[in-house]
Amino acid sequence: MAIRLRGVVKRFGAITAVNGFDLDVPEGTCVGLLGPNGAGKSTTMKLLTAQAIADEGTIDVLGYDLPKDSKVARAEMGVVPQLDNLDTTLTVEQNLRVFTYLYRVPRAQRRERIEAALEMANLADRRDTRADKLSGGMRRRLLIARALVHRPRLVLLDEPTVGLDPQVRQELWALIDALRSEGTSILMSTHYIEEAERLADTVTIMSHGEAVATGRPAELIEQHAGREAVEVYGAPAKLREVEAAARAGGMSTRRTGTSVAILRLDDATNGGPPEGERRPANLEDVFVLLTGEEIA
Amino acid sequence: MAATTAPAQPVRARRRIGRLERSALAGVLVREIINYSSYWRSVTFSSTVEPTIYLLAFGFGFGSLVSTVAGYDYVEFVGTGTVATAVLFSSVFAAMFGTFVKREFQRTYDAILAAPVDTEELVTAEALWIAIRASVYGCAPLIVSMFFGLDPAWGMLLVPGICFITGFGWASAGALISALMKSIDNFSYVTSTLITPMFLVAGTFFPISGLPEWAQIAAWFNPLYHCVELVRGACFGFDGWVDVAHLGVLLFFAVLMWRLAIWGTGRRLID
Numbered sequence: 203m204a205i206r207l208r209g210v211v212k213r214f215g216a217i218t219a220v221n222g223f224d225l226d227v228p229e230g231t232c233v234g235l236l237g238p239n240g241a242g243k244s245t246t247m248k249l250l251t252a253q254a255i256a257d258e259g260t261i262d263v264l265g266y267d268l269p270k271d272s273k274v275a276r277a278e279m280g281v282v283p284q285l286d287n288l289d290t291t292l293t294v295e296q297n298l299r300v301f302t303y304l305y306r307v308p309r310a311q312r313r314e315r316i317e318a319a320l321e322m323a324n325l326a327d328r329r330d331t332r333a334d335k336l337s338g339g340m341r342r343r344l345l346i347a348r349a350l351v352h353r354p355r356l357v358l359l360d361e362p363t364v365g366l367d368p369q370v371r372q373e374l375w376a377l378i379d380a381l382r383s384e385g386t387s388i389l390m391s392t393h394y395i396e397e398a399e400r401l402a403d404t405v406t407i408m409s410h411g412e413a414v415a416t417g418r419p420a421e422l423i424e425q426h427a428g429r430e431a432v433e434v435y436g437a438p439a440k441l442r443e444v445e446a447a448a449r450a451g452g453m454s455t456r457r458t459g460t461s462v463a464i465l466r467l468d469d470a471t472n473g474g475p476p477e478g479e480r481r482p483a484n485l486e487d488v489f490v491l492l493t494g495e496e497i498a
Numbered sequence: 499m500a501a502t503t504a505p506a507q508p509v510r511a512r513r514r515i516g517r518l519e520r521s522a523l524a525g526v527l528v529r530e531i532i533n534y535s536s537y538w539r540s541v542t543f544s545s546t547v548e549p550t551i552y553l554l555a556f557g558f559g560f561g562s563l564v565s566t567v568a569g570y571d572y573v574e575f576v577g578t579g580t581v582a583t584a585v586l587f588s589s590v591f592a593a594m595f596g597t598f599v600k601r602e603f604q605r606t607y608d609a610i611l612a613a614p615v616d617t618e619e620l621v622t623a624e625a626l627w628i629a630i631r632a633s634v635y636g637c638a639p640l641i642v643s644m645f646f647g648l649d650p651a652w653g654m655l656l657v658p659g660i661c662f663i664t665g666f667g668w669a670s671a672g673a674l675i676s677a678l679m680k681s682i683d684n685f686s687y688v689t690s691t692l693i694t695p696m697f698l699v700a701g702t703f704f705p706i707s708g709l710p711e712w713a714q715i716a717a718w719f720n721p722l723y724h725c726v727e728l729v730r731g732a733c734f735g736f737d738g739w740v741d742v743a744h745l746g747v748l749l750f751f752a753v754l755m756w757r758l759a760i761w762g763t764g765r766r767l768i769d
Contacts, residue, residue, distance in 0.1 A: 287605035
């Protein structure tokens with residue numbers, strides 16, 4: 203197991219950010235940590251690098267007990283942070299060079315690792331460009347390259363594509379997918395449903411510091427939302443009526459902004475859902491059902 | 499995107515990693531050195547020109563009114579005293595602002611602490627780097643003073659070492675101040691109430707023997723005073739056990755501030 207958390211609790215004063223959290227990341231898999239803002243994803247990531255210390259529970263990373271053996275665990279993992287923390291006045295190559303030292307890459311291998319990281323991130327022709335002159339997508343690629351320069355066994359990706367446009371996001375997805383296919387274990391926190399659906403072997407949905415569901419995306423969809431959903435459009439008053447009727451009939455609903463999605467159609471006890479657009483149920487349906495519709 | 503490289507095999511033989519490791523210190527130092535290559539001109543300019551201006555202003559200003567102070571030519575007195583000023587300027591402010599910016603704005607420490615580096619190693623390596631710089635910049639006023647009549651002496655070879663110990667202490671103090679302050683604006687309070695008085699009551703520009711008794715006693719608690727006395731000892735001849743005491747105070751200050759800086763920085767970086 204690359205990561206194993208059991209009953210982890212982290213409090214900040216009166217606020218409990220992580221509340222009895224369990225998580226498994228099997229070796230060589232990509233696990234998506236999905237949850238709304240404030241669910242405890244970033245705190246969990248900090249616990250895994252011992253930049254936060256758990257109040258209760260056990261944390262095992264790559265076979266090492268945290269926080270006691272966190273330093274040796276960190277030597278074997280790479281971290282891509284949510285916030286850009288590159289050295290902006292250094293060039294792309296210099297940024298990577300610094301981290302070959304910090305991650306203790308042997309002297310004889312430094313050059314080769316830097317070249318491999320530049321190649322992997324498609325930044326070889328930008329090696330002499332200062333980090334503050336790179337586009338947002340290039341900076342994000344450099345952050346990923348920096349986390350991989352020592353060829354880690356485990357990579358933590360904290361919201362890896364937040365704030366990026368769709369083209370750049372797809373480019374990064376291909377990179378993460380390539381990593382996974384080569385056997386690197388990945389824990390990726392995200393609030394982009396599509397990202398988790400496409401990249402993660404299993405997903406843990408987090409809400410208020412707890413794991414509210416864990417499984418393969420398809421299984422979670424089947425289990426919590428059913429195979430299909432019906433979208434009903436209309437005026438707010440009509441949507442309220444549809445919602446009430448669907449719930450009275452044993453189905454689940456979620457608002458999508460302009461419509462109501464009727465879920466768990468197989469549970470219908472009152473003749474089935476109303477007329478509307480049929481579509482496959484998706485992970486976003488599960489996410490909203492389990493984490494609630496209110497904005498934190 | 500091109501293909502990635504496969505993860506390295508785990509090295510279980512290296513399972514135990516200790517404290518204050520050379521490789522972790524080297525990693526942080528290399529980061530500082532590579533960064534320094536992008537801003538060394540501005541730092542070197544301010545760290546050498548500023549104390550030199552003090553030296554020239556006081557040397558020529560007071561020097562025209564006073565020929566000797568405490569048995570020395572005034573230019574020799576102020577030239578050796580300004581060494582401590584150069585060390586102070588190039589260490590405490592670099593640490594205060596540098597660590598605050600890296601911690602709060604650039605998030606550099608988050609990146610470093612995600613690597614196999616502990617807070618203790620981070621603080622130690624940064625203080626070492628600032629101390630090395632201070633030991634070089636501290637010599638600038640001495641070299642300038644030689645053009646105005648300060649005679650070279652073999653003892654001056656000890657000045658970089660004295661500057662290093664003092665710079666390490668002040669760099670650690672700067673890191674501690676940075677860790678205790680919630681806003682960078684609050685540095686003004688520390689500068690006005692702590693650093694400026696220390697800088698003036700250190701025997702740099704005038705001897706402390708002319709000050710009231712309470713100020714003379716207070717000067718013994720001022721690390722800068724001990725730096726000034728040791729530098730003068732190195733340049734003009736040591737004063738036996740008194741200078742050993744000066745060195746002892748400087749070492750105590752450096753070790754105390756180092757440990758406090760590690761404690762304070764850890765509190766700010768580890769939740």
